[in-house]
Amino acid sequence: MEHAIAVQELTKRYGDVTAVDHISFEVKEGEIFGFLGPNGAGKTTTIRILTGLIKPDGGKAFVAGYDILKNPIEAKQHTGVVPEVSNAYVDLTAWENLALTGKLYGMPSQKIRENATNLLKEFGLYEVKDKLVRTFSKGMKQRLLLCMALINDPEVLFLDEPTSGLDVESTRLLREKITQYNKDGKTIFLSTHNMEEANQLCHRIAIINHGQIAAIDTPESLRAQAMELQYIEVAFDKIVNIQEFSKSPSIIKAVPAGNKVRIYTADPPTVIEFLVEYAKKNSLRIISLNTMMPSLEDVFLKLIRRKEVIIQ
């Protein structure tokens, strides 16, 4: 099996609204694949199709080598899921929640006991395993949900906004565990709003908007697609007239940013030379000068806006 997930022309409509519009992509085995998009872009619908919760109106999807439409049970048997809006059973203990999930995956009792013990210890929940989940904090509940998703030792893990609304400690722990489980060979499909999280964790990222894939690439390559969004932040010892910067053809735009000037350019070396010359000519001292690469967020916004302009 080369691809852990393969999606071909997947489409889902709700009445007149096309939530997912003929999307195609592949997730390689052992990859952390980020799925980014604004609210209502089609992220959760895509995950729900891939996890067998809803049926698409068109297209195909294969998970762990199984057609999710034709063999949903086999496909689900090899996956673990932390849905976006979900909860463990608060009237059951952490142990009972894990045991239930294990039974629903058809695992033998001995294996459930073994995996549950290891996971609860690993996620720092073993001491509270016999307490009702209603007494848990949000971070503890989210850790338990991840334990439940891992109880069957899945090949593919679907995580829909796993760190949303969590405290710093729980977020860090979950990110560490995602990286660790990926190193252990699991393929991870991560839907997130958090650009930094996607940048840190993902090998490749798909950006979805209005139900269509706007881009799929590595975080670095995505940033390279928006080189015109890189900028130089420069601070002089005196106030300068930024209108004068328009004289340089390499400068796309110059805007004030506090006591600094932010200069957008596709050619930072030429602009730095221009700034040094400008400072000499006007008897100015450069106090600070930083070259900033476009963030993933810049790329994301650029792609989303481009799509919106096309739609308009």
Place this chain on the structure above:
Amino acid sequence: MSILTEQFKRSLAIAEKNIKIYYLKGPVIIFGLIFPLFLALAYTIGRNISLKEFLPGLIGMTTFFTATAVGPSIVPWETRSKTLEKLLCCPILIWTVIFGDMLSSFIFGLIISVIPLTLTLFLGIQPINFAMLFLGLIIANLCFSALSVLLSAYPPTDIPATSLMLSSLVKFPLVFISGVFIPVEQLPPWGIVISSISPLTYFTDMVRQLFLKRGFYPLALDFLALIAFTAAFAFSAIKLHEKTLTKRLS
């Protein structure tokens, strides 16, 4: 192991979960225990008839209310507590969930409905065939459990009280047209026709025959009707939940 056996085992896990979570929920206690108890008291106190005479109605009513107490609230509750999506992500089929819900409703109904039956035996009132009565009790509990899970399918609400209220709207009229208070043979012709559409009619008729040796329908027909209603309710519940379960996720 066949997929059927494997899914059945997973239904048992769902039933076990339901027993732990829902049996002690307030609405289940009210609709499944307190309500039938007070209805039974209202039905019996001050009536100048023998225990044996009102026993079929009493057992019918108790079984009906208890077996339909758990089912209507499970899916709305799971929707509300946001556990439904996680459950459906597991490698289980819709019927596995429905059967698990039916099973937990059935066990609750069976345990509670055995109480008046035991009390009856303790008081020395013997049915003509105890094994047949117990078999009938099992089929009736299955039938009413399937009905209760069907009643939770529509509307796809996440408010358990709404589901319980709507199921009560179906349950109460059924009690009045099913020969619980007035035996079917004493109903007017139009009443007999209406009562024939209620599964409870066949159960009370069966119990009446097994205790009083008189009934309106042949005993075999009572059994067959209950089995047919069970199959129809279970099939409809699966089909309707298949359509509405995903609507609950948004």
